[in-house]
Amino acid sequence: MKLSDRILGMQESPVRKLVPVATKAKKRGIKVYHLNIGQPDIETPKCFMEAIEAYDSKVIKYSFSQGEPVLIDAIIDYYKRDGMHYEEDEVLITNGGSEALTFASIATCNPGDEILIPEPFYTNYNGFTSEVNVNLVPITTKAETGFHLPKKEEIVKLINEKTKAILFSNPGNPTGTILTLEEMEMIKEIAIEHDLFIISDEVYRKMAFDGLISHSMAELEGIEDRLILVDSVSKRFSACGARIGAIMSKNKLLMKNILKLCQARLCVATLEQIGAAALYSMPLDYADHIRDIYQKRRDIVYETLMQIPGVVCEKPQGAFYVVAKLPIEDAEDFCLWLLDSYDHEGETVMLAPAQGFYATEGLGKNEVRIAYVLKEEEMQRAMSILKEALLVYKQKS
Ligand SMILES: Cc1ncc(COP(=O)(O)O)c(C=O)c1O
Known part of the structure; x- marks a missing residue:
């Protein structure tokens, strides 16, 4: 064998x-x-456990494949308070940001397709893509320049007919680098010009120092159809073991299809979703x-x-x-x-x-x-x- x-x-x-x-x-x-x-x-904020303790059910049932309505509502409200607008069918709950990233690779690429990614990058991106036979094509960044992106020409050179998406974490793991608005606009331009999806991993969003703001790609206009946001309670709410994340997009066809992946794995843990809803309901200044x-x-x-x-x-x-x-x-x-x-x-x-x-x-x-x-x-x-x-x-x- x-x-x-x-x-x-x-x-x-x-x-x-x-x-x-x-x-x-x-x-x-x-x-x-x-x-x-x-x-x-x-x-982890106490409200997580308190919400679970208050959950009144004799049976721990399967949750909905798209996620518990109370959590989806809490995420929509969290983003709304932060100036971003998502509808109920534009949010799917996943097993951490990790599953959202696997789903994004499956939904945007065929086996043998390529995703552009600034390197160094979160090493598990290798796993999320190689398990579905997708190749990562690195955009090299350097310690000497604070791991910021190279010029547009350098990035465009890496694109071919197999390139389907550009993926990055912002703020960055492992670099701690935050994309400037100019870099985000450049990514937007490249994606529009070359018809690529943008997979923006924002699990560290809001963790920005020295008065800097880590903007979300969702704040940019004109990419609603190609933007896939990845979020998670792991880092921002110190709840890694809860395994709760989300994939969000205004591309309804994409979301309708990702829902099939959600259905195939049935659902995300019910109780942790209840706890996560309480986390997303906390004041933004947490x-x-x-x-x-x-x-x-x-x-x-x-x-x-x-x-x-x-x-x-x-x-x-x-x-x-x-x-x-x-x-x-x-x-x-x-x-x-x-x-x-x-x-x-x-x-x-x-x-x-x-x-x-x-x-x-x-x-x-x-x-x-x-x-x-x-x-x-x-x-x-x-x-x-x-x-x-x-x-x-x-x-x-
Ligand atoms: C950049 C980045 N994305 C995604 C993840 C996965 O997080 P989760 O625990 O939500 O699956 C991590 C975890 O370290 C990460 O660093």
């Missing part, structure tokens, strides 16, 4: 690849600071509270990185990640060494080697992604361990 080429060709998650090594370090009694994964430590917490952590990370000679990175503008170029040759070796050979007074850090966030062979080899998802004191300690570790590692090599 032989496994499919499709599954054998799938990449292992670079974020989770080092987990067994971290487990061994912990067994040796080493404390590991996890900066490798985007798991926020901020408490986001300010979250943003202030992450901004303080971002400052700790960035200030420490800037004290390390040879590090290249721009100050991240949003989300809770930074990609930094380190003064080393091989970030994967460094990340492995941190876990299996190094500790500072019994403690070490776990980072994500950034190579796996690139599609272009060889890029990101000396870069790491740091997720600043720990409390300030812990971030401080983790970053000073990283600083020390780099000195030791360089002396050894």
Whole structure:
């Protein structure tokens, strides 16, 4: 028996690849600071559990394939309060943003088609697309220019008859970069000129620092038919385990067809949808509270990185990640060494080697992604361990 080429060709998650090594370090009694994964430590708002506790039903029934009406209404109202207008048949509830991204790939591409994507990108985009035989075509961006998009000509060069969509996360994982309005207008122009769908992954929207605003693509006019929004409660409401997301579009034919995918998987967990409805019903300024917490952590990370000679990175503008170029040759070796050979007074850090966030062979080899998802004191300690570790590692090599 032989496994499919499709599954054998799938990449292992670079974020989770080092987990067994971290487990061994912990067994040796080493404390590991996890900066490798985007798991926020901020408490999920209490209204989530309260709504579930108040849910009065003797049977946990299947939910509707399109989602619980109370959640769809809450999402529509949340967007309305934020100046964007969606109708009931323009929102489908999904198992996290992840399923929304898989559905968007299936609905817009045939096997062998291509989706343009700025790299480095959220590594699971590889999984969402390769599982349906869609190829990602990278638009390379660089640490030196804050991972902003190259000129329009550079992007247009990558388009051919197989290109069906452009996909990006804004604010960006793993870069923390926020698209400028000019970049968003450029994407709009390219999509219209080349008849592409725009898949705008906005799961980190509102997580923007220094007074910046992370605009939604839904604020732009003239792309209603080609825009697919992806949203989720995972990051903005610190509810990763709820597995609630949404796919939204004003293209009714697209949504009617994606509903078939929703029907094929029956529904999303009923109780979590009830909790998520309460999250979306919170005042919009809840986001300010979250943003202030992450901004303080971002400052700790960035200030420490800037004290390390040879590090290249721009100050991240949003989300809770930074990609930094380190003064080393091989970030994967460094990340492995941190876990299996190094500790500072019994403690070490776990980072994500950034190579796996690139599609272009060889890029990101000396870069790491740091997720600043720990409390300030812990971030401080983790970053000073990283600083020390780099000195030791360089002396050894
Ligand atoms: C950019 C981006 N999109 C989507 C997701 C998937 O999130 P969810 O938990 O909603 O499936 C993540 C998770 O880390 C992410 O970083």
